[in-house]
Amino acid sequence: APDSSKPTVIKIAETAGVPAAFLEYGEEKGLFKAQGLDLEIDTAAGGAAVIPGVVSGNYQFGGSNTTSVLLAASKGLPISLVAPGTFATDKTDEDFSAVLVAKDSPITSAQDLAGKKIAVNTLKNIGDVTIKAALEARGVDTSGIQFVELGFPDMLATLDAGRVDAAWEIEPFVSLGREQGFRPVLWPYVESKPSLQVGSYVASTKYVNERPKVVEAFQKGVAATAEAIASDPAGFRTALPTLQKVTPEAAQKMILPVWQAKCDLDSLSFMAEKMGKYGLSDGKIDLDKLVASGAAE
Amino acid sequence: MLEVRGLRKVYGGHGRTVEAVRDLTFELKAGELACLVGPSGCGKTTLLKCIAGLLAPTSGEVSVHGQRVAGPPADMAVVFQEYGRSLYPWMTVGANVELPLKEKRLVRARRRQLVTDSLAAVGLHDVENAYPWQLSGGMQQRVAIARALAYEPQVLLMDEPFAAVDAQTRADLEDLVRSVWQRFGITLLFVTHDIDEAVYLGERVIVLSASPTVVQHQVTVDLPTERDQLATRSLARFAELRAEIYQQIHQAKAASTADRLAAEALA
């Protein structure tokens, strides 16, 4: 059990920017310390290292997007989903992720995206899955859509040059793009499923079995932090520039994700189903086995 | 036709400054054949490179055809002392000889003929398709000579061109050089360290002093124009000329040794 006098040091990797700021905020507010944990946060620039790092024991916990976690699980990687990360909002015109088109683009609505070339940061991952799901929900034919892989930072310039028809961006690029006249035509997360669980924290199965108390403490810390942000969003926005490389103006304007105490099993099974449908996994992902006890309601 | 005036050349760098040539002035008339002799290291190669426009003099000047030399003049061929390195190892012997002719824009048939003839003239009939590195030292040197001859230059500079060939071949080549010279009216400057050769070949012999180099002496070779290896070399006048030049070179070296000793005494 976590010794209250001497906190357990936890190495954790999370995506740079707002997701990492979440952990740092909780750490700063002492919400993890209260659970006897001392977080050592590594902001993973690229996501490539997080899950392998967790499996090999370099990190005790790691934050990744839900699709990647499910993918890893479907391939038999010994990991467990221990806590939720970010969630989409439930507003269909305001989320931290959107498909943008150029100012003078002939595309005016989601329907026009049929047969177009869309940039996503990673192919066969959460971007194209949710875009397809959202478009299908609107009855758009997705068979002719061509996805191109492009880094988030490079998308606006490429869109500007007309080299892609649309780009799936996340914050801060969504706000930045809208300021420059780019228009959102689709909110893939919200439109595929309101309050979609986008991020997840994982640990290795071995760790979950051996250190259930630490996992539980971590879950409590995440829940407390989510609660703190929900009750004082302005406080989090003010803290953002001190935590990550976000300018104060952007911190005030940008659309933030939502955090919750527990995983949303509906989101997970929705995602697993779509992944099977679009051929990312060969069907069965055993969510019961994947989700650690205490992670969901 | 070829004038060297007040030529001085100082090499510097790498912690060693050498005044290779101090002050050279001499002149060759068109169609003249002069031999240049002098002790090893006195600056013969340096002088030749300056005349060929490959090396800029420290002071003084060289002119050919009345024009000041700034780069290699037209219609001049040079046979280098480092014959081995002047042949291109990536080409066959034939291609080595032919390449300058291509540059001269001669037609193919003429080129082929010149290549075959000049190789035959230096006693290499059957190596056209060999690579230079498949030949012995003496054979390589003869290829370099053949290349210069095939070029049909008006001015020919040769730097110890027979150093690596055997006596018999050497005699043959000496006669070849004289006959080519006579036939085409070439202006020829020939560096050698063999005094007999200088007398046998030249119309004039220029003797350089030891370094720092000046023209120590010039000897006009008043032997008959038609020369013969046995007859000419046994002439009394030949022996006299030979002795005179030997004497001069001996003095040149002695002087330089005396100089050095004097300098050391002072130091």
Next chain:
Amino acid sequence: MLEVRGLRKVYGGHGRTVEAVRDLTFELKAGELACLVGPSGCGKTTLLKCIAGLLAPTSGEVSVHGQRVAGPPADMAVVFQEYGRSLYPWMTVGANVELPLKEKRLVRARRRQLVTDSLAAVGLHDVENAYPWQLSGGMQQRVAIARALAYEPQVLLMDEPFAAVDAQTRADLEDLVRSVWQRFGITLLFVTHDIDEAVYLGERVIVLSASPTVVQHQVTVDLPTERDQLATRSLARFAELRAEIYQQIHQAKAASTADRLAAEALA
């Protein structure tokens, strides 16, 4: 002491197979000084490389000190025809001469002395700190000789070592070689294309035929051991020997030409 038996060497490759050496058999007694002459390209360098253990014969064998040569034998030094490339451009002249001595594990003082002495012996007093490429051709060649002398070998092979030096220096070096040979009882094989030099230097002259090469003739030089550039060369016996060898070489070349003509006629 040095025995060559039935040596044959065929070069192959690149569409040209050359039987450089057909069948060589001769022998040198310990402390003997023999000169090797032969037409250009007849295989003198090839033979020397086989003796030095640098080239494997196609057949036949070489033995030194009664031991069959498989690699370079101990206490043998070689002066290469390509003197320029045998000096290391990354070392000063002094370091070039000193390197083999280091390998011989001589103490520093002794090494320094040998370097200075041998360079002085070849007439190069002041170039120890220069790089080889800062020297004239003849100077480079003398550095290569100095290196071999400093090594104090028991067997010394020299491949046209005086090709690039002037007459006066050449005479001096010839006397130097003889005095070193006498003083240290070295076994010395000396390749030259200068017949006078061969007679003046050697106790014996081995004449090679033109390629494909065999020993055409051997001449014992029955001149007095103490030799002098002027006196010895003017002896009647000297002229006789000279003529005999000249004759032999002439024959060698003629034979090869006849051979070739015959071969061509057949073809």
Next chain:
Amino acid sequence: MSGPTSVSTGRASPVTLSQPAALQSGTAAHQRRRHLPLGLFGLIGLLLVLELVPRIGLVSPAYLSPTSEIVKTLAGEVGRPSFWIAVWDTVRSWAIGLIIAVIAGTVVGLILGSVGFLRRLTSSLIEFLRPIPSVSLVPLAVLLYGNDIRSKLLLIVYAAFWQVLIQVMYGAHDVDPVAADTARSFRLGRLALLRHVTWPTVLPYFMTGVRLAASVALILAVTGELVIGAPGLGKEIAIAQSSAAIPLVYAYVVTTGLLGVLVNLGARAVERRVLSWHPSVRGEVAA
């Protein structure tokens, strides 16, 4: 002797090429003084172009910051300790990785280059391993070492090693046979041959190899930081990218480039010293 420079050789065909050293004007010291400003001109020219391209609207300044903006941002960063910590993280792993790669590449290269049997034996395995990109070793690196410096080192050493190895092998193979024969005739031992003949011949190749390895190592250090998220300039670039701080991205990119220039200046200086005898250098040093 050949100090390549351009001199018109007069009359019919003006040939611009290697001239004997003596045709070059000026003394060694004078030339060295001239060397730096000329290079600076080149860099300044580049910076001017980069200033103008976004300014005249060839590319939107939102994507390609003008030089002045980059310089301003860089000036701001230089005052921060975090900048220097990032530089240090990168430089340290670069230097350690490079040293390991150079030593390993040289030793193995000399052995393989001079022993024909081993060279033939290993050549196919080398050709197989060499084109495998370090980046594809990321999962392995992370698995073994996480985002520790050792991960980066694995990538750096793997990539830089081949650069040195191949150059050294080619060099060891290029020893002048007359030079080698000379050494053999004086019975120089294997070690002496290596030290006095093979090594000087290899040296120019080695220097090229080190220069290639140095920049590949720098590239891999930064790429590793970008991909794995190990601390250093690469990570700063990634973070700046993901927060859309464009001038900052370029400021770090420029820092990386400048590091490369510094590395090369150093390599050139070493080269001028150790290769002063080589035809490629001696013309430049001699008056």
Next chain:
Amino acid sequence: MTWLLRRATSLAFIVGLPLVVFVALWFGTAGSTNFYLPSMQVIMDSLASDWLGSRLGDDVLPSLARLAMGYLLAAVLGVGLGVLVGLSRPVRQVLEPVLEFFRAIPPPVLVPVLILFAGIGTTMKVFVIASGAVWPILLNSVEGVRAVDPVQLDTARCYRFSRRALLRRVVLPAASPQIFAGLRQALSIAIILMVISEMFAATNGLGFAIVQLQRSFAIPEMWAGIVVLGLLGFVLSILFRFVEDRVLAWHRGLRRAERS
């Protein structure tokens, strides 16, 4: 007979060591439980089923096409610029820091800038490949040209070779052994850059597939892809040696003759 024997030994040399390593790995990894280091057998299975199947046309061929174009561009640029820089000291002094600057910028951060100018298609990837592969060619060309024997140059100048002939007949052949050292090194770098280029804005390709497999945790397939990369490099290097042996026949002959 001797010909057969020679062929057999050279084949033994080529496959010998790789075979030993392969067998060692096969048994060394048999029964591996590490997710990231699967057994050789599993990797080979996926090599046979996956990579030698549909991926050959879908991923390997497009990669090869881009590789060829990028390498060619690098060779032309590298030799051309290298000769220029090697021959002229002023050019070298002006350009060297600029070139070094670009050389030090990692391709992954150069890519966004390249995308600005060359888009996200094949052109961009070809440029990325060329931008990395050009350096060894350039550097070796510069050094090769600078080391041309002065006597060879003097000879050419004496015979007043035109600029063109000087380049074609003297400078390039003389520098060719070193240029080929650069070309050889560039070959494997081009393959590496091919992989890196396909990490951006790609929809197919060997590098794309490997990264994709890595990200979707298809580890045996990923390793099989890496093996394909190695095989590709191996085959290309044999092709390269074939060309090199012909172009540098004189150099081989020269060295062999002098060593014989």
